Amino acid sequence: xxxxxxxxxxxxxxxxxxxxxxxxxxxxxxxxxxxxxxxxxxxxxxxxxxxxxxxxxxxxxxxxxxxxxxxxxxxxxxxxxxxxxxxxxxx
Numbered sequence: 001x002x003x004x005x006x007x008x009x010x011x012x013x014x015x016x017x018x019x020x021x022x023x024x025x026x027x028x029x030x031x032x033x034x035x036x037x038x039x040x041x042x043x044x045x046x047x048x049x050x051x052x053x054x055x056x057x058x059x060x061x062x063x064x065x066x067x068x069x070x071x072x073x074x075x076x077x078x079x080x081x082x083x084x085x086x087x088x089x090x091x
Contacts, residue, residue: 010018051070055063 055066058066
């Protein structure tokens with residue numbers, strides 16, 4: 001008789017132990033992701049301040065063109081490295 005691991009019956013203690021392990025793993029992952037999010041938000045703030053300071057003194061039409069080109073470049077650049085939804089979160 002062959003046994004399939006998916007058909008194996010688990011006791012309630014095993015189920016609870018596995019659930020606790022999953023919760024612990026996900027909690028640690030959440031902490032890591034929150035720290036990374038904070039770092040990205042700080043980096044975004046710095047980059048935005050730097051970017052806007054470079055636009056001072058330019059005509060409005062030129063600012064609009066520069067912003068669109070820069071944003072398009074950032075999307076292309078980060079699309080290769082991260083998922084698109086991650087870009088939107090970081091922007």
